[in-house]
Amino acid sequence: xxxxxxxxxxxxxxxxxxxxxxxxxxxxxxxxxxxxxxxxxxxxxxxxxxxxxxxxxxxxxxxxxxxxxxxxxxxxxxxxxxxxxxxxxxxxxxxxxxxxxxxxxxxxxxxxxxxxxxxxxxxxxxxxxxxxxxxxxxxxxxxxxxxxxxxxxxxxxxxxxxxxxxxxxxxxxxxxxxxxxxxxxxxxxxxxxxxxxxxxxxxxxxxxxxxxxxxxxxxxxxxxxxxxxxxxxxxx
Amino acid sequence: xxxxxxxxxxxxxxxxxxxxxxxxxxxxxxxxxxxxxxxxxxxxxxxxxxxxxxxxxxxxxxxxxxxxxxxxxxxxxxxxxxxxxxxxxxxxxxxxxxxxxxxxxxxxxxxxxxxxxxxxxxxxxxxxxxxxxxxxxxxxxxxxxxxxxxxxxxxxxxxxxxxxxxxxxxxxxxxxxxxxxxxxxxxxxxxxxxxxxxxxxxxxxxxxxxxxxxxxxxxxxxxxxxxxxxxxxxxxxxxxxxxxxxxxxxxxxxxxxxxxxxxxxxxxxxxxxxxxxxxxxxxxxxxxxxxxxxxxxxxxxxxxxxxxxxxxxxxxxxxxxxxxx
Numbered sequence: 001x002x003x004x005x006x007x008x009x010x011x012x013x014x015x016x017x018x019x020x021x022x023x024x025x026x027x028x029x030x031x032x033x034x035x036x037x038x039x040x041x042x043x044x045x046x047x048x049x050x051x052x053x054x055x056x057x058x059x060x061x062x063x064x065x066x067x068x069x070x071x072x073x074x075x076x077x078x079x080x081x082x083x084x085x086x087x088x089x090x091x092x093x094x095x096x097x098x099x100x101x102x103x104x105x106x107x108x109x110x111x112x113x114x115x116x117x118x119x120x121x122x123x124x125x126x127x128x129x130x131x132x133x134x135x136x137x138x139x140x141x142x143x144x145x146x147x148x149x150x151x152x153x154x155x156x157x158x159x160x161x162x163x164x165x166x167x168x169x170x171x172x173x174x175x176x177x178x179x180x181x182x183x184x185x186x187x188x189x190x191x192x193x194x195x196x197x198x199x200x201x202x203x204x205x206x207x208x209x210x211x212x213x214x215x216x217x218x219x220x221x222x223x224x225x226x227x228x229x230x231x232x233x234x235x236x
Numbered sequence: 237x238x239x240x241x242x243x244x245x246x247x248x249x250x251x252x253x254x255x256x257x258x259x260x261x262x263x264x265x266x267x268x269x270x271x272x273x274x275x276x277x278x279x280x281x282x283x284x285x286x287x288x289x290x291x292x293x294x295x296x297x298x299x300x301x302x303x304x305x306x307x308x309x310x311x312x313x314x315x316x317x318x319x320x321x322x323x324x325x326x327x328x329x330x331x332x333x334x335x336x337x338x339x340x341x342x343x344x345x346x347x348x349x350x351x352x353x354x355x356x357x358x359x360x361x362x363x364x365x366x367x368x369x370x371x372x373x374x375x376x377x378x379x380x381x382x383x384x385x386x387x388x389x390x391x392x393x394x395x396x397x398x399x400x401x402x403x404x405x406x407x408x409x410x411x412x413x414x415x416x417x418x419x420x421x422x423x424x425x426x427x428x429x430x431x432x433x434x435x436x437x438x439x440x441x442x443x444x445x446x447x448x449x450x451x452x453x454x455x456x457x458x459x460x461x462x463x464x465x466x467x468x469x470x471x472x473x474x475x476x477x478x479x480x481x482x483x484x485x486x487x488x489x490x491x492x493x494x495x496x497x498x499x500x501x502x503x504x505x506x507x508x509x510x511x512x513x514x515x516x517x518x519x520x521x522x523x524x525x526x527x528x529x530x531x532x533x534x535x536x537x538x539x540x541x542x543x544x545x546x547x548x549x550x551x552x553x554x555x556x557x558x559x560x561x
Binding site: 050051062064065066067068069070072073076077090091093094095097098100101102104105146150 | 369370381383384385386387388389391392395396409410412413414416417419420421423424427428465468469
């Protein structure tokens with residue numbers, strides 16, 4: 001039975017899993033759960049994932065959610081997966097776990113906060129919360145600084161590795177979500193972080209052509225959102 | 237030199253072994269394994285040797301490698317566990333620090349506990365920054381490895397010390413995946429809610445740090461949602477998380493998180509936790525499974541609880557006296 005991946009290409013962790021499966025020749029069926037239409041709250045999907053989040057995988061009669069857990073499972077279950085994605089060396093593996101754990105409360109929290117406050121709220125006509133936006137940007141910039149000065153200090157990929165791991169795929173997918181910001185905001189926030197920008201390019205190259213293929217939906221949404229927000233501020 | 241090595245696979249038994257290759261050449265096999273199976277426990281970090289992997293077989297979940305190693309190189313014993321002591325940097329008021337300390341004690345892992353007092357900002361000292369540039373606790377140092385993030389630490393310790401019972405971090409790929417899943421969920425939900433609520437409603441005001449009512453309300457919402465998910469999803473199938481009959485590292489981490497709520501007033505503690513019977517039972521079960529260490533490591537937390545409740549009671553009596561005047 002083919003692996004089922006319930007996901008939305010607008011979701012950062014969903015993209016990481018899709019790219020990973022393609023890179024490693026894992027056969028799968030992609031089932032879109034449109035989060036902008038709240039399909040993750042439908043009773044049919046809740047029966048699969050009671051947390052109502054994407055992504056989720058169903059492998060035979062085994063269901064799993066949380067993208068880090070999914071990527072680790074796929075790395076271990078499918079023998080064709082190249083070893084650099086989830087190294088078997090205890091120490092190297094511990095560093096991958098450390099980066100994935102750090103990601104939750106740092107890069108992810110900052111990035112999601114920035115997108116919610118600067119893109120999703122204005123798009124839905126909701127009032128701008130300056131304090132929340134400031135907090136989110138502080139968290140995001142702190143996380144980018146730590147990526148630049150710590151995680152990427154020793155080599156092209158996280159923790160000084162010469163090839164990408166599942167942590168690189170997941171975290172780069174997160175940085176890509178910032179494409180949804182206005183061009184001005186995106187450049188203002190990201191341009192000081194040269195190593196981060198290079199690392200995104202290196203991860204893209206290492207996962208070509210699938211990286212760009214699965215980010216197509218994001219680029220399209222970016223262009224639409226930017227036009228909509230520009231139109232709304234034009235109206236004001 | 238012909239040698240037979242037994243090891244416990246880091247990957248499920250049905251998958252390929254970590255990278256043994258049939259061709260001769262330097263660094264043919266670079267993988268971590270430990271020499272186990274009722275013999276001396278040594279961690280062999282890497283095997284840099286000319287080695288041809290002649291045969292592999294699986295016996296009772298242990299993988300047996302037959303290696304042919306050239307005569308002028310020996311299988312490298314990089315670390316002898318008996319010479320190394322893990323250093324654990326943390327403090328017992330910190331939920332994840334307690335989990336790491338309890339885990340070491342329960343599994344007989346020799347360690348040195350080095351207190352980093354966060355209230356005194358010791359986590360920002362230059363010496364600690366060398367250990368963990370994130371300035372957070374806990375962190376461990378094991379030989380050359382400096383590691384932070386408690387989930388990563390517990391996974392590493394489970395694998396590096398063969399005496400750790402397998403239920404803490406099962407090698408079965410499905411059970412292990414479920415443990416990863418709950419550990420990941422924990423970050424964004426229970427930890428965010430519980431730590432956020434206790435910090436903003438109690439510890440911040442006590443330390444003179446400003447806290448916002450909206451933040452407290454939001455944290456409590458996340459906490460209550462998390463407790464509901466614990467009760468109805470994670471604990472629905474068995475005494476421990478994800479339907480397990482014995483505790484895993486996830487149970488230890490999350491139970492220590494719940495224990496932080498003991499710092500609240502008795503009224504708030506009972507109001508928040510009272511409806512969740514499975515959660516309360518599970519905390520007791522985790523305590524029993526790790527006795528007597530769980531209670532011992534939580535002594536400092538209970539001393540603080542007693543102090544806070546007495547302070548509240550005194551404040552409340554003063555307020556009552558004032559209002560009568």
